[in-house]
Amino acid sequence: MSRAGGAGAPGVDPEQLWLSSARPRRGRKPAYSREAITAAAVALADAEGLEAVTMRKVAARVGAGAMSLYSYAPDKETLLELMVDHVSGELPTTNTLTGDWRADLKAIARLQRAHMLRHPWLPAALATRRVPGPNTLAFLEHALAALRPTGLDGAAKLEVFAQLTAFVAGHVAHEIARTAASQSPDRAAAEARYLAAVAADGRHPELAEALAAPGRPLTPEATFTRFLNRLIDGLDTD
Template sequence: MPRDGGPGAPGVDPQQLWLGSGRPRRGRKPTYSREAITEAAVALADAEGIEAVTMRKVAERAGAGVMSLYSYAPDKETLLHLMVDHVSGELPTTGALTGDWRADLKAIAHLQRTHMLRHRWLPAALSTRRVPGPNTLAFLEHALAALRPAGLDGTAKMEIFAQLTAFVAGHVGHEIAQAEASQSPDRAAAEARYLVAVATDGHHPELAEAISAPGRPVTPEATFTRFLNRLIDGLDTE
């Protein structure tokens, strides 16, 4: 019986998923399309988070019967693949590259951050292996083209792009969590008092020095840029 996903859910056949027609093979002409079902799932995730995406709730949002959804996505895992690739179509893939691969990679990372902040469920959805669909592959092609001037072999370029995407997803996930925590000023103040107390207890001199150092811009954009620069500028091309 089809399931919402999780342990034991059927594996995704990439050829069937991405190279098939995306519509039921038998029966009457379908009332819905795979794209419409995917759009309903994305809208639900954007509004309520990835945890809210169940086959039942997607069916309700799409105005379809639950069982009819299984003709387009047999389980939640397949649906997540469709969702990730669907929103990847929003990423630009035809922008001019400068030939400075580090600068181009940084620009790509900033695009990814903006994209993930628009769809805040994406970092969690990307935490497990996803088989790239056509939109994801188009963005990957763009990133690999940006890396061509680095003179790296294919494996290294793929690894760097995977590392970059993992960094952005992890950072955005942390950024979202921090933003949610900041909505509780009492909690933030309590954490600050705790760190000051620990730093002045005489047992954590490195922490005391770090806390007393001159501050840097702490806006989310500035923090992301600093971290990104350290990552990209430190990449070894040997």
Template sequence: MSRAGEAGAPGVDPEQLWLGSDKPRRGRKPAYSREAITAAAVALADAEGLEAVTMRRVAAAVGAGAMSLYSYAPDKETLLELMVDHVTGELPTANAPTGDRGSDGDRHSDGDRHADGDWRSELKSIAHLQRAHMLRHPWLPAALAGRHTPGPNTLAFLERALAVLRPTGLDGAAKLEVFAQLTAFVAGHVAHEIAGAAALQSPDRAVAEARYLAAVAADGRHPELAEVLAAPGRPRTPEATFTRFLNRLIDGLDTD
């Protein structure tokens, strides 16, 4: 996939993908829908990871020939775009702007109704929704690491986040940067959380790591680390850890 900042992923035309018809571009009357094919790919990724998502495996899941899928998604990159937006449709968009205008001509939205200062808690709520969402779809953090064009579901959730950020007074570019920063934080944290949970399934490894850190703390060459390791511990449940990190991120945002 292309790097962030480039205008769309290579080979993926966002206008054709999101504004065009979801019917195949050639061939006979469609026997399948893009929605069904995308859902099958998501189910496969949820069960076995992104590596399992091949055109052949997806075709088998929907009972089609592999070649017939290329009419709906010409490559795996396009299929991944569809998958990301498909699962983003699970996220609530209750705070999206209404688009109404008052008698003074100013636009009013749900975001306008948040009391000044409330936006931080609203933004934290969005992050918790994203974390739960990514834990349901463990392949999503890796998928989001690549550049992808926002589809309709992604745009709807973005609209909610921008409404929440309205009271901050940030300009448009800064609002987009805050949302991108938040999403990247959640994706990185969830990827680390998933990897850590897998590692903890090996008790021997966890014990070995504890012994190693104890030895390092006692060697006299790492006094700062030794002091940190000797300090009283904090709750280490995944939810508590995520909340602490998230609070530091959002409470420290500068809106000047």
């Protein structure tokens, strides 16, 4: 899809992308908008995955010629920036903060998890550096406000939010992969037999002890909550 993407791509100019007009500067009034193009790309990624997002398919969804869309999104990197910020507009930014920064951060993480599960392509899109657009910045502002009671300096607050987002994205990617794997009973049974054999071989006593420990609830929500609590409750603000 990309004409400028790939190895050696110069990257997205944030001033040009977010501070300039979303409409082409020349020519007659367009029959579609950058918003419509972005929404079509998001719908395609939601339905078929990020790899399915090509200019040809996006153009077909908006009823335009593929080449005519390049004035709105000249490459896939730019389109991804638009897509990430577009769906970030779904995240609430006006809900009241409690003043308990740990509780507020956990609430923010749960919002992020639900958001990424609605858009399973997001963890992969966030794996590369994103240029924050207006919707992303609004949610970042909300998260930074949640961290105000910590007394951390600005750089540390940004690091905490980046760490939280990376945790949620990694967890959701794993959650999606495990859900797909669980739909194959043969594979799940093979994994269980393999781990049982490893635990019994005598060469991995620590792992054997860990596997023999009483199990914990393995629902996605319970697992996410345990991991999240370990992360947030262990943060040091001194």
